[in-house]
Amino acid sequence: MxxxxxxxxxxxxxxxxxxxxxxxxxxxxxxxxxxxxxxxxxxxxxxxxxxxxxxxxxxxxxxxxxxxxxxxxxLPMPSEQIPDTGRLRHDVIIVLKRMNRLIEEIGPEILHGLMSVLGGIPFSELLNLRRTNVMPLILKRAVERGEIHSEKITERIIRLPMDLVRHELLITYQPISEQTLTEIVDDIFLPLLKK
CATH class of the missing domain: 1.10.10.60 (Homeodomain-like)
Incomplete structure (x- = not known):
């Protein structure tokens, strides 16, 4: 049988x-x-x-x-701790470096492919950064410390650092260099917020 x-x-x-x-x-x-x-x-x-x-x-x-x-x-959730170094510049650079580590782990080509077909999805969601209040809170703290004026903060300004990282990724297909991250913060982002 x-x-x-x-x-x-x-x-x-x-x-x-x-x-x-x-x-x-x-x-x-x-x-x-x-x-x-x-x-x-x-x-x-x-x-x-x-x-x-x-x-x-x-x-x-x-x-x-x-x-x-x-x-x-x-991917592990990025640190839930929102940086609070006492300086806006340092806080923003920490957030961008966290993003860059995720880009390296996922791989630029994969992210590029997804961005090309999921154009409407926020870059922060794509990178698993579900805490959307990170940049607003960092900027709010900077206002409270007197580093910047609140009237300078717009929705576009809030999104600007991450949008520039996304743009750089789309153009180069590479993780973002530390020099480029610093330039995004020092040469573009901070001057738009200064008194």
């Missing part, structure tokens, strides 16, 4: 909920690191996660959403 036992490793164990999501996100991250954003397919992710394409599409509408979720799942 033929053995009718099922080979669990061939079929895969049926997973649900958080366990399934974690497996899919890990598979997406592994594919991303192995083949890059342009070559990543939902089919390959499904095969790697031992699930099906419809299961993935029920949760994520397209590969861009899946890749964004994989990045946010894989």
């Amino acid at each position: 033929k053995d009718k036992s099922i080979d669990v490793t061939a079929v895969g164990v049926r997973r649900r909920g958080d366990e399934l999501v974690a497996a899919i996100l890990q598979a997406a991250w592994d594919e991303l690191m192995e083949v890059g954003f342009p070559n990543l397919t939902i089919e390959r992710v499904a095969t790697r996660a031992r699930t099906s394409k419809p299961v993935i599409y029920r949760r994520w509408g397209n590969r861009e959403e899946l890749v964004l979720a994989a990045i946010q799942h894989h």
Whole structure:
């Protein structure tokens, strides 16, 4: 009589909920690191996660959403501590250096590919910087210390350092050099805020 036992490793164990999501996100991250954003397919992710394409599409509408979720799942949240060195310049440079470390870990080409198809998503969200009040709080503290005047602060000014980092990444496809970060702060950002 033929053995009718099922080979669990061939079929895969049926997973649900958080366990399934974690497996899919890990598979997406592994594919991303192995083949890059342009070559990543939902089919390959499904095969790697031992699930099906419809299961993935029920949760994520397209590969861009899946890749964004994989990045946010894989990378540690940046430090929740908002820098408070007592100087606006130092605080902003710390935030930009944190962003740059994330760019290096994700990879500039992957970020560039995502930005090209997810144009409307804020760069800070793409980099897993979910605390959107970082720059406003840094600027508020600088106003309280008398470093800058509050009337100089606009929404565009608040976004400017991160927008310039994003622009540099789009142009160079490279992590941003420390010299460039310093120039963004010293030559562009701070002069717009000075008394």
